[in-house]
Amino acid sequence: MRLSGLITGDRKPLVEWRASHISDPVERLRYLRAATDHAPRPKRRLLVRLPRNWRAYTPLILLGLVFVPGPSTSGSVTVDRPLPLPQRDAHPWTAAVPNVWLVEKAALYETYSNGLRIETQYTAGHRPRKPFPGYSGNLDRPAVRWLSEPRGIVFHTTESLIVPFEPGRTREMLRLGRGLLDYVKSIHAYHFLIDRFGRVFRVVPESDVANHAGPSVWADPENAYVGLNESFLGVAVETQTGEEQTASSGQIHSLRILTEMLRAKYKIPMGNCVTHAQVSVNPGFMKIAYHTDWANRFPYLEVGLTDNYALAPASVAVFGFEYDQVFLQVMSGEPWKGLLRAREQVRQQAAAAGVSVVRYKSALEQRYRKLAAALAIPAATGEKAHANE
Amino acid sequence: MRTNDTALGLDVGTSRIVKAERSGEEYKYSSELNAFVTIPYSKITAGVLEREGIPHSVENGEIVVQGNESEKFADLMNAEIRRTMTSGVLDAKEPESLTQIGRLIESLVGKGKGAKLCFTVPAAPLGHEKNLTYHEATLKQVLGDLGFQAKAINEGQAVVYGELESTNFTGIGISCGGGLCNVCVSYLSVPVMSFSVPKAGDYIDHSAASITGERANRIRIEKEQSFHFNGHYADKVHQVINVYYDDMIRTLVTGLREAFANSRNLPKMNRPVPVVLSGGTALPKGFRDRFETILREQTFPVQISEIRMAANPLHSTAKGALIAALSD
Ligand SMILES: Nc1ncnc2c1ncn2[C@@H]1O[C@H](COP(=O)(O)OP(=O)(O)OP(=O)(O)O)[C@@H](O)[C@H]1O
Ligand SMILES: [Mg+2]
Numbered sequence: 001m002r003l004s005g006l007i008t009g010d011r012k013p014l015v016e017w018r019a020s021h022i023s024d025p026v027e028r029l030r031y032l033r034a035a036t037d038h039a040p041r042p043k044r045r046l047l048v049r050l051p052r053n054w055r056a057y058t059p060l061i062l063l064g065l066v067f068v069p070g071p072s073t074s075g076s077v078t079v080d081r082p083l084p085l086p087q088r089d090a091h092p093w094t095a096a097v098p099n100v101w102l103v104e105k106a107a108l109y110e111t112y113s114n115g116l117r118i119e120t121q122y123t124a125g126h127r128p129r130k131p132f133p134g135y136s137g138n139l140d141r142p143a144v145r146w147l148s149e150p151r152g153i154v155f156h157t158t159e160s161l162i163v164p165f166e167p168g169r170t171r172e173m174l175r176l177g178r179g180l181l182d183y184v185k186s187i188h189a190y191h192f193l194i195d196r197f198g199r200v201f202r203v204v205p206e207s208d209v210a211n212h213a214g215p216s217v218w219a220d221p222e223n224a225y226v227g228l229n230e231s232f233l234g235v236a237v238e239t240q241t242g243e244e245q246t247a248s249s250g251q252i253h254s255l256r257i258l259t260e261m262l263r264a265k266y267k268i269p270m271g272n273c274v275t276h277a278q279v280s281v282n283p284g285f286m287k288i289a290y291h292t293d294w295a296n297r298f299p300y301l302e303v304g305l306t307d308n309y310a311l312a313p314a315s316v317a318v319f320g321f322e323y324d325q326v327f328l329q330v331m332s333g334e335p336w337k338g339l340l341r342a343r344e345q346v347r348q349q350a351a352a353a354g355v356s357v358v359r360y361k362s363a364l365e366q367r368y369r370k371l372a373a374a375l376a377i378p379a380a381t382g383e384k385a386h387a388n389e
Numbered sequence: 390m391r392t393n394d395t396a397l398g399l400d401v402g403t404s405r406i407v408k409a410e411r412s413g414e415e416y417k418y419s420s421e422l423n424a425f426v427t428i429p430y431s432k433i434t435a436g437v438l439e440r441e442g443i444p445h446s447v448e449n450g451e452i453v454v455q456g457n458e459s460e461k462f463a464d465l466m467n468a469e470i471r472r473t474m475t476s477g478v479l480d481a482k483e484p485e486s487l488t489q490i491g492r493l494i495e496s497l498v499g500k501g502k503g504a505k506l507c508f509t510v511p512a513a514p515l516g517h518e519k520n521l522t523y524h525e526a527t528l529k530q531v532l533g534d535l536g537f538q539a540k541a542i543n544e545g546q547a548v549v550y551g552e553l554e555s556t557n558f559t560g561i562g563i564s565c566g567g568g569l570c571n572v573c574v575s576y577l578s579v580p581v582m583s584f585s586v587p588k589a590g591d592y593i594d595h596s597a598a599s600i601t602g603e604r605a606n607r608i609r610i611e612k613e614q615s616f617h618f619n620g621h622y623a624d625k626v627h628q629v630i631n632v633y634y635d636d637m638i639r640t641l642v643t644g645l646r647e648a649f650a651n652s653r654n655l656p657k658m659n660r661p662v663p664v665v666l667s668g669g670t671a672l673p674k675g676f677r678d679r680f681e682t683i684l685r686e687q688t689f690p691v692q693i694s695e696i697r698m699a700a701n702p703l704h705s706t707a708k709g710a711l712i713a714a715l716s717d
Binding site: 015016019020025026027028029030032033035036158159160161162163164169172179183187240284285286326 | 481482486487514522526527530550554557577578579651712715716
């Protein structure tokens with residue numbers, strides 16, 4: 001980052017000089033904080049890098065038509081290849097969509113034809129979903145389709161405090177569950193939350209956006225998606241990603257019937273029902289799995305889906321992200337089948353394009369940065385953990 | 390006359406919780422061990438505690454001792470010490486964590502009456518984010534319930550606020566604690582990069598314990614009382630502690646190097662920047678020199694002006710949190 005987003009070059013020495021003449025540390029910090037203007041929202045400013053005259057670009061940026069130079073140090077690489085979207089004919093994309101319908105809508109709940117009951121007392125509206133882009137076509141000049149209905153589901157874990165699942169702990173679990181619901185409601189964290197007992201709560205209406213996915217990508221045979229907050233629904237299970245299987249049988253049952261209902265309502269293919277770990281990225285490092293929710297042991301088959309850990313993650317296959325040691329540690333050394341497949345695809349595509357893997361990946365990376373900048377997605381995530389104040 | 394600024398800094402650490410407050414020009418600190426012990430109630434035990442003058446409470450037929458006294462009590466009763474946190478965040482596997490940390494915090498800070506308070510939270514591990522928001526939200530709620538306007542601050546950033554006033558809060562703050570080492574690179578008070586490394590005091594204790602067959606607590610006491618860096622160890626335990634200290638420092642330095650190499654978002658530091666070391670694990674004599682030796686083994690991506698110890702390694706994070714709260 002240059003200083004631009006922070007303090008413009010000419011003002012910097014002045015700010016430093018003034019600050020060093022303030023003797024009280026508190027006053028000095030107060031002055032610097034004001035001068036750098038990073039409280040209370042330092043992240044965006046710091047992390048998105050725009051051309052100096054960026055205002056002139058605004059309409060184009062909004063249309064996604066402008067290339068905002070990414071912070072990549074390598075020179076620009078053009079690779080004239082189609083976007084490597086998944087093959088249409090695989091089961092995750094062809095399986096029939098179930099048939100489920102609304103049976104009753106009462107003041108505090110809804111019931112559905114497959115036995116699903118959704119509690120609605122914790123629902124709070126957020127920002128209505130705006131049309132979002134799906135990308136296809138060519139690598140350098142992707143075609144954009146504007147879409148408005150959710151295209152998939154991202155499964156999360158709450159990573160909240162979990163006490164043993166025992167009858168004697170019921171009251172404690174209820175208390176923790178209520179606290180959690182209040183919290184996720186206040187930050188619009190997901191569309192749905194499934195509590196310890198498998199009860200399904202709608203937290204954000206499906207017509208609105210929830211803050212569930214952070215920087216994230218996925219792709220189906222039709223489109224690639226960047227920033228899944230807009231395009232995917234978030235479903236969280238009150239549990240922790242851990243050594244053992246921690247979803248209770250009630251939670252798994254509810255995951256299954258909720259997934260069925262959402263797939264029916266929005267015609268969602270099985271392959272677009274995936275875990276947060278599979279879609280989350282850390283653009284600052286070009287690494288996958290920034291979030292590790294359900295990095296493994298999501299009960300895909302029990303939830304009535306295909307084993308989507310076998311799908312090539314779009315982060316790697318379409319956008320040139322990589323995994324790292326920490327990810328391998330989380331996965332106990334065994335990455336998803338789909339991850340290995342995705343890396344193989346990248347190798348093959350590079351060969352087909354007649355460029356080295358490194359060069360090809362840097363072209364993929366540039367495309368990610370271009371699309372993310374157009375959507376104003378932060379270029380790095382380092383401070384995100386504390387971003388939701 | 391206003392002698393007391395109505396703001397507090399609170400370092401909520403895996404091992405200790407430290408409060409900082411300011412009166413006039415002076416900073417004051419108090420701390421509690423972030424731990425507790427419970428044993429079944431008996432008249433005899435209660436009697437022993439009375440005699441020894443150990444403050445305790447009785448709940449649901451159990452005697453509970455919290456904070457600084459818990460160590461002495463555990464020793465006396467041969468009971469296990471329990472902790473509310475592990476690796477920098479609330480321990481999800483400790484069913485009492487929420488209740489006990491609530492009490493410990495209240496005993497330190499009392500009621501807030503709307504006062505400002507900044508508390509420390511760890512950074513995510515390098516390159517990743519484990520969900521820390523719940524930890525932060527829980528502490529915020531606990532403090533909110535006590536009547537504070539509470540805000541979180543990154544632990545490494547707190548080191549910078551506490552120690553690097555002289556460079557306009559530009560530099561690298563490192564806190565080597567019990568559960569984690571936290572790192573923050575700050576530029577003119579703005580945190581531009583932060584991360585944590587899951588190797589710190591507890592890691593050294595447990596690793597050394599598993600190699601020597603000693604109990605981790607015994608290693609910890611040995612480490613705190615007599616370990617220092619000197620290149621030659623007659624004592625096997627010291628030798629092993631030294632091995633894991635090296636391991637920790639190397640991981641930290643490698644992490645820092647990697648973070649700089651991978652980060653595309655750093656401002657150009659056109660002047661060499663200082664590194665400040667703090668936290669309980671940085672206390673042994675010779676730690677700074679060892680850190681510097683390992684750092685200088687290979688070229689480092691930014692120029693370092695000096696590597697120094699915090700003025701008071703056990704208090705600098707709480708002080709930084711206080712300065713953040715006061716400047717808000
Ligand atoms: N004199 C000493 N020599 C070596 N280690 C020490 C000494 N005193 C304390 N420690 C170690 O420092 C650690 C605690 O440090 P500190 O209080 O800074 O951590 P914390 O803030 O509670 O933890 P964290 O920041 O990881 O959440 C413990 O592992 C303890 O054994
Ligand atoms: Mg600490």
